[in-house]
Amino acid sequence: MSIEDFKIEIPEEDISNLKKRILLTRWPDELNTKKWALGTKLDFLKELVKYWAEDFDWRKHEEQLNQIGSYKFKTSEGLRVHFLHSKSKNSGAIPLLMTHGWPGSVQEFIKIIPILNNGIDGISFDVVCPSIPGYGFSDKPKDFGMSSEKVAPLFNELMSNLGYEKYIAQGGDWGATISKWIAELYPKNCIGLHLNLVPAFPPSNENITDGLSKEEIKGLENFEKYQKTGLGYYQIQMTKPQSLGYALNDSPAGLAGWIVEKFHSWTNDDLDRIVINNDEVLAIVSLYWYTQSITSSMRLYFENGIISFSPNYVETPTGGIIFDKEIVRPPKAWAQKIYNIVHWSNAEGGHFAAMENPETLANDIVSFTKEII
Numbered sequence: 001m002s003i004e005d006f007k008i009e010i011p012e013e014d015i016s017n018l019k020k021r022i023l024l025t026r027w028p029d030e031l032n033t034k035k036w037a038l039g040t041k042l043d044f045l046k047e048l049v050k051y052w053a054e055d056f057d058w059r060k061h062e063e064q065l066n067q068i069g070s071y072k073f074k075t076s077e078g079l080r081v082h083f084l085h086s087k088s089k090n091s092g093a094i095p096l097l098m099t100h101g102w103p104g105s106v107q108e109f110i111k112i113i114p115i116l117n118n119g120i121d122g123i124s125f126d127v128v129c130p131s132i133p134g135y136g137f138s139d140k141p142k143d144f145g146m147s148s149e150k151v152a153p154l155f156n157e158l159m160s161n162l163g164y165e166k167y168i169a170q171g172g173d174w175g176a177t178i179s180k181w182i183a184e185l186y187p188k189n190c191i192g193l194h195l196n197l198v199p200a201f202p203p204s205n206e207n208i209t210d211g212l213s214k215e216e217i218k219g220l221e222n223f224e225k226y227q228k229t230g231l232g233y234y235q236i237q238m239t240k241p242q243s244l245g246y247a248l249n250d251s252p253a254g255l256a257g258w259i260v261e262k263f264h265s266w267t268n269d270d271l272d273r274i275v276i277n278n279d280e281v282l283a284i285v286s287l288y289w290y291t292q293s294i295t296s297s298m299r300l301y302f303e304n305g306i307i308s309f310s311p312n313y314v315e316t317p318t319g320g321i322i323f324d325k326e327i328v329r330p331p332k333a334w335a336q337k338i339y340n341i342v343h344w345s346n347a348e349g350g351h352f353a354a355m356e357n358p359e360t361l362a363n364d365i366v367s368f369t370k371e372i373i
């Protein structure tokens with residue numbers, strides 16, 4: 001059998017080593033500012049990593065993942081993919097493939113999985129959450145070429161091996177691009193596509209704001225701001241991920257500083273803190289640290305480049321939910337050019353929907369599912 005149980009159990013030596021490294025952090029200076037404009041604030045990060053070293057309980061988070069159901073799947077290409085699999089106790093549960101992005105992990109789905117398993121309005125799901133190759137406990141690709149397009153066949157193969165010949169694909173961030181490719185490449189298997197970040201193209205040969213609502217124009221203005229002040233990380237990770245990896249793989253504080261800033265600027269950057277619970281964020285940072293996967297995860301930016309999805313129209317029924325603090329909020333009209341949109345909604349929240357607003361996201365997935373079954 002190509003699927004086997006995988007118990008997550010980080011060696012105690014690795015946990016002790018992390019704490020020692022944090023204590024040896026050499027801190028940089030900072031300008032006199034109360035803002036996060038230049039990146040993660042020094043006083044915030046000092047307090048966070050102090051808690052990481054002294055009080056954070058990795059074992060609690062590790063056990064959560066094991067209790068959900070942790071497995072590894074050996075693909076036909078020989079690559080081993082780690083995944084979580086939690087089946088509903090309800091009959092007629094619908095298979096749901098949920099894919100994370102960067103700097104996330106399968107940990108993003110811990111809170112939403114039981115909601116989807118238990119069901120809403122009589123609709124429940126068997127949930128499968130794979131780790132993208134190069135992330136978490138999945139194997140790290142050794143050769144060039146592992147783009148979102150190449151990940152899609154691996155995840156479809158996983159679903160087939162689990163006995164799910166038909167399923168709904170869901171995702172945000174890189175998970176959205178992978179899910180879009182799955183819908184495009186495997187229309188007979190993927191019966192529905194639900195996205196909480198909707199990759200789309202602006203129209204050509206026309207004013208891009210024609211016919212848009214005030215909220216949609218506001219979304220475009222937000223993306224313009226993001227391009228000016230928040231896109232630097234993308235350029236670095238797309239061009240020189242290896243150079244950056246030397247620093248982040250060697251410094252816990254550096255790794256936390258790089259990742260935590262995204263949990264601030266992609267949720268609600270008006271606040272002086274991060275919206276998501278510190279423990280949940282540190283659990284994700286810890287996973288990157290213990291698996292030494294920060295460098296391999298960033299290489300997905302190199303593989304995907306600027307455009308990580310195709311412009312081809314997909315017939316698969318598609319639903320999109322636009323959160324008001326998301327960095328990319330395309331108008332519905334743009335999405336309709338490449339998706340068969342049957343469901344579209346708006347909600348409060350940011351980029352990490354399954355962590356920030358698990359009930360909202362779960363309800364929207366159910367609302368979409370009602371449209372297609």
